[in-house]
Amino acid sequence: MEAATASSGFGSGLGLARSSRRPSGRSPIRHSFPHPPCPASRSRLVRSGAPLTWSVVAAADPHQHQQQVELEGAPAICAAMEPERGSPREVREEITRCYELVSRLGRGAVYLGSSRVPATHPHFHQTAELAREIAKLLDCTTWTGAGPGLMDAANQGALEADKPVGGFKIGKEAGEWTTSNFHPYLPSESYHTCRFFSARKHGLVDAVVRNNATDKTTDKTVIVALPGGIGTLDEVFEIMALIQLERIGSTLPVPFVVMNYDSYYSKLLEFLNDCKDWGTVAPGEVASLWKVCNGNYEALDYLAQFYDVPAGERNFAISPPPKEHRTSYTMTI
Structure with missing residues (x-):
């Protein structure tokens, strides 16, 4: 059986959901990266055949334990990030x-x-x-x-x-x-x-x-x-x-x-x-x-x-x- 990395062993990627706080009502803050902005074990992403650009949409609620990862230049594809271990x-x-x-x-x-x-x-x-x-x-x-x-x-x-x-x-x-x-x-x-x-x-x-x-x-x-x-x-x-x-x-x-x-x-x-x-x-x-x-x-x-x-x-x-x-x-x- 090949080992999968424990999701509990990582932090929150680059911490964008925590640091990118914004007043409610504004448009989402997007950060583009050439690669996924978080450890692979923290997300499940589906990719289309077209070249894609990774971007993170910061949560409106800074206490929300989820992020969305959007793939620009492709149909709306997103995946919920697994929440961190709470206890x-x-x-x-x-x-x-x-x-x-x-x-x-x-x-x-x-x-x-x-x-x-x-x-x-x-x-x-x-x-x-x-x-x-x-x-x-x-x-x-x-x-x-x-x-x-x-x-x-x-x-x-x-x-x-x-x-x-x-x-x-x-x-x-x-x-x-x-x-x-x-x-x-x-x-x-x-x-x-x-x-x-x-x-x-x-x-x-x-x-x-x-x-x-x-x-x-x-x-x-x-x-x-x-x-x-x-x-x-x-x-x-x-x-x-x-x-x-x-x-x-x-x-x-x-x-x-x-x-x-x-x-x-x-x-x-x-x-x-x-x-x-x-x-x-x-x-x-x-x-x-x-x-x-x-x-x-x-x-x-x-x-x-x-x-x-x-x-x-x-x-x-x-x-x-x-x-x-x-x-x-x-x-x-």
Whole structure:
């Protein structure tokens, strides 16, 4: 899932709505800019094909928490600016809604991956296959950021397995504007559109925490890191830190699987190995936090062993790779 910038993390752009005060009754004050006058995460704009000039219309009421952005030289197109966070209570309330969704749909497999991978890419098909088989193997809910790309592939795989799907959507995924807060095909009761990125992360973490100490065969969960960019790496390293600090897995361990499709993460793994020589990580530290897998069968076999799934229930609908093609990446730290 690619990271969207939290709208709560920015101020009010250039502060024009606050500083451009004017007596009522006068015409709006316009300020022209060659680029949008505010961070991209603070607005949702629709552009026509014609060259456009950005301008801000200052609010008549200086206390009004909205601005309008007009596009000159085009049909009347405008978008309301998202209001700033008014208090920490708003974030807490959204986190609560995320927790309630997890409680209703159940914990399970959380997928982190790129929103930019098209449906024609081999990694898309591999992800759909993996999500389908994990959903059947662990009999669990599949959780994603409810976005496009590999997140969508995981959703499709789980739906093919006829297992529940949940998600925490964000208004913007890397590389594209989302013009609607609604998912194109998931029912609205199966996902929550988050205003704050921190709430989205809380929801995804809560979806994998195992806390049923009386029966270790239930609440089977897994974190799956698929190929991704900045947002995915942000989530991957945050999950690593939470596991390292025993914020996740302190009661019951949670498997963390890194899918190294086509050696996608090999250079990152080499860097982490180098960190041992610099003394910034301890020997064996990183290897203890996750399992690096080069293919789907390897990941499924690892999860089946992790949860002691009986051999008769390991009915993977994929074939193991030929022995001559089996490779594994060995972490030395």
